[in-house]
Amino acid sequence: MKKYIREEDWVPADNMHMERAAHNAIRETGNSLIVAGPGSGKTELLAQKATFLLQTGRCPWPKKILAISFKVDAANNLRDRVQMRCGQALARRFDSMTFDAFSKSIFDRYRRGLPEGFKVQQYNVNLKMKQAIEAAFLSVDEEFARTANVGNQEKYLTARQFPLSPNDQSIAVLGDVWRHMLRQPNPDLNFQMIMRLTDYILMVNPKVKAILQQTYSHIFLDEFQDTTDIQYDFLKTCFLNSPANFTAVGDDKQTIMGWAGAKEKIFETYSNDTKARPFPLTMNWRSAPRLIRFQNYLVDQLLKKPAIAVPSDLWGDIEGEVRMCFFPDHNRERQYLLDQISGWLKNGQLAPRNICILVKQKTEYYSPALIELFSKHGIKARDETELQDLLTEPFPVFIADALELVFSSRSATAWDNVFRFLVFINQSYEDDQMLSLRRKTITFFKNARNNFNNGRLNSAGFNLLIGEIAKYANIKKVKDNYPQYKDGKWLRKIMEAMTTYLLKQYTLTGNMLTALDALRGADTIPIMTIHKSKGLEFHTVIFVGLEDSAFWSYQTSTTPDNNTFFVALSRAKERVLFTFCQTRPLPTRGGGTQYANGIQQIHQLINNFSEIDIHNEIS
Numbered sequence: 001m002k003k004y005i006r007e008e009d010w011v012p013a014d015n016m017h018m019e020r021a022a023h024n025a026i027r028e029t030g031n032s033l034i035v036a037g038p039g040s041g042k043t044e045l046l047a048q049k050a051t052f053l054l055q056t057g058r059c060p061w062p063k064k065i066l067a068i069s070f071k072v073d074a075a076n077n078l079r080d081r082v083q084m085r086c087g088q089a090l091a092r093r094f095d096s097m098t099f100d101a102f103s104k105s106i107f108d109r110y111r112r113g114l115p116e117g118f119k120v121q122q123y124n125v126n127l128k129m130k131q132a133i134e135a136a137f138l139s140v141d142e143e144f145a146r147t148a149n150v151g152n153q154e155k156y157l158t159a160r161q162f163p164l165s166p167n168d169q170s171i172a173v174l175g176d177v178w179r180h181m182l183r184q185p186n187p188d189l190n191f192q193m194i195m196r197l198t199d200y201i202l203m204v205n206p207k208v209k210a211i212l213q214q215t216y217s218h219i220f221l222d223e224f225q226d227t228t229d230i231q232y233d234f235l236k237t238c239f240l241n242s243p244a245n246f247t248a249v250g251d252d253k254q255t256i257m258g259w260a261g262a263k264e265k266i267f268e269t270y271s272n273d274t275k276a277r278p279f280p281l282t283m284n285w286r287s288a289p290r291l292i293r294f295q296n297y298l299v300d301q302l303l304k305k306p307a308i309a310v311p312s313d314l315w316g317d318i319e320g321e322v323r324m325c326f327f328p329d330h331n332r333e334r335q336y337l338l339d340q341i342s343g344w345l346k347n348g349q350l351a352p353r354n355i356c357i358l359v360k361q362k363t364e365y366y367s368p369a370l371i372e373l374f375s376k377h378g379i380k381a382r383d384e385t386e387l388q389d390l391l392t393e394p395f396p397v398f399i400a401d402a403l404e405l406v407f408s409s410r411s412a413t414a415w416d417n418v419f420r421f422l423v424f425i426n427q428s429y430e431d432d433q434m435l436s437l438r439r440k441t442i443t444f445f446k447n448a449r450n451n452f453n454n455g456r457l458n459s460a461g462f463n464l465l466i467g468e469i470a471k472y473a474n475i476k477k478v479k480d481n482y483p484q485y486k487d488g489k490w491l492r493k494i495m496e497a498m499t500t501y502l503l504k505q506y507t508l509t510g511n512m513l514t515a516l517d518a519l520r521g522a523d524t525i526p527i528m529t530i531h532k533s534k535g536l537e538f539h540t541v542i543f544v545g546l547e548d549s550a551f552w553s554y555q556t557s558t559t560p561d562n563n564t565f566f567v568a569l570s571r572a573k574e575r576v577l578f579t580f581c582q583t584r585p586l587p588t589r590g591g592g593t594q595y596a597n598g599i600q601q602i603h604q605l606i607n608n609f610s611e612i613d614i615h616n617e618i619s
């Protein structure tokens with residue numbers, strides 16, 4: 001076995017320069033809390049810390065690190081970074097997943113350990129449970145359902161941790177509702193319910209809890225500011241008062257999940273419970289200095305928090321641009337954006353994927369007109385709403401890479417990705433089995449190339465090829481390793497969406513590589529909601545439709561709304577644009593016109609930033 005590196009000899013992978021507090025946080029032996037702003041390298045710090053723990057033997061074989069993120073793509077991104085930093089062999093002891101996937105994996109394995117009345121055999125994951133839960137309350141206790149002042153019944157069902165106290169009447173009803181729902185054949189459960197039940201499994205089965213605690217020596221918590229009450233209770237049940245060491249990273253200015261139940265004062269609670277040492281980071285590695293000054297200005301004025309971010313010395317002091325643009329209507333706006341973007345794209349100065357257009361909600365209000373005009377001038381843009389989720393799912397991404405290998409034998413990246421996926425789902429293999437897997441995979445793709453890359457495929461051939469690839473990967477192993485695919489429905493749904501899109505593109509272009517580019521959005525400007533921009537970064541970010549008071553009314557908006565705006569803004573590396581129109585047609589509101597009643601509010605705030613550039617077409 002490879003020797004561990006001595007702690008005093010360890011240096012960050014890729015010789016990455018890090019600020020002092022980050023170095024200290026990596027080497028901290030106790031629990032820690034790293035609170036830091038956007039672009040401060042929180043995710044990078046977790047990847048480096050994992051590398052440190054695995055390479056120095058602080059996390060000794062066979063112990064593992066568990067990293068919990070909120071979104072599937074964030075979990076994948078962290079896993080990839082660790083693999084890159086310390087290689088596949090060590091990274092096999094780094095489990096990176098979402099809270100939901102983690103609890104579901106325990107639930108699927110141990111749900112027979114639930115107490116009588118709560119046992120679940122087969123079940124379905126259903127994210128839309130509001131009506132079913134309300135119906136369950138009604139059928140268990142109609143009077144309670146109609147009169148009890150418990151607020152949202154869907155939330156109320158999972159508001160209490162098990163075991164429920166028998167003395168309180170309202171809680172007795174809660175227990176009855178749970179039993180009623182779980183009695184149904186193949187009951188539907190949402191992730192909150194699954195997590196509460198998993199928590200219960202661990203409470204009543206100390207052996208299961210012990211297995212978990214023996215497996216993981218270190219727990220990483222990414223985006224910790226968004227942790228909900230249910231998740232925090234679950235985390236405590238799993239690991240609090242165990243030898244596991246906690247590292248939480250987050251940013252209180254990036255709390256955007258208030259609507260989804262983010263726990264209040266989560267940092268204080270966690271610090272009290274774990275006695276975590278704080279490590280504040282101040283560097284912002286992502287954005288140019290002028291953008292950081294703008295972010296600091298908004299942190300101070302809008303979020304009313306101390307603004308401490310400093311730029312890295314990789315930038316010149318005046319680099320970065322913040323521009324506000326005023327137009328009489330959306331036609332002038334889109335023409336201006338077309339002119340600007342054409343200029344930026346000229347001679348490949350900027351890739352389309354490095355520009356992002358953001359709207360608050362309802363991309364369909366804004367994107368069709370932009371996409372239409374851009375496409376007339378040879379610029380591709382697309383609404384990412386449907387495809388974004390798909391492209392963060394490991395199995396469709398694997399299939400896309402595998403197709404690329406069938407149609408282009410020279411793609412080293414596709415081969416790396418495909419093989420990494422196969423290694424991951426065959427984690428238990430010994431070295432000689434891995435070698436054999438490599439040989440078999442090379443042969444599989446050689447054969448697939450001979451059989452399928454020899455003329456245009458019809459839809460039957462296309463589906464056959466996808467089926468062959470899925471069979472080669474072994475769907476059972478895929479399901480075993482990705483809890484979200486276990487019940488098969490979600491997997492079917494995303495695969496159907498993917499193959500439909502891909503087949504359409506292939507039929508249009510006759511070229512699989514072009515179709516794959518279209519699927520991945522290569523050479524395409526993404527249009528998305530500000531929520532979806534979380535965790536991403538772009539050279540240029542354009543906020544469209546800021547005059548819409550539904551978008552942004554900062555005087556009346558809540559902290560999470562302000563935070564969401566701030567998070568989206570902090571995705572920009574070098575340039576940010578805000579556009580306002582005096583009038584704008586709103587297609588889905590009966591073709592009406594929206595007037596700019598929000599314009600006076602936010603524009604004042606942005607306008608007062610001393611380094612703002614203005615483009616004004618309103619006479």
Ligand SMILES: Nc1ncnc2c1ncn2[C@@H]1O[C@H](COP(=O)(O)OP(=O)(O)OP(=O)(O)O)[C@@H](O)[C@H]1O
Nearest residue numbers: 016017018037038039040041042043044285286535
């Ligand atoms: N020490 C470093 N040196 C140079 N670049 C870095 C360093 N740490 C991070 N970066 C780069 O800065 C950017 C932001 O890093 P990262 O995504 O880790 O930050 P974050 O704090 O998790 O961001 P956010 O909370 O805004 O999503 C990335 O492009 C990353 O590669």
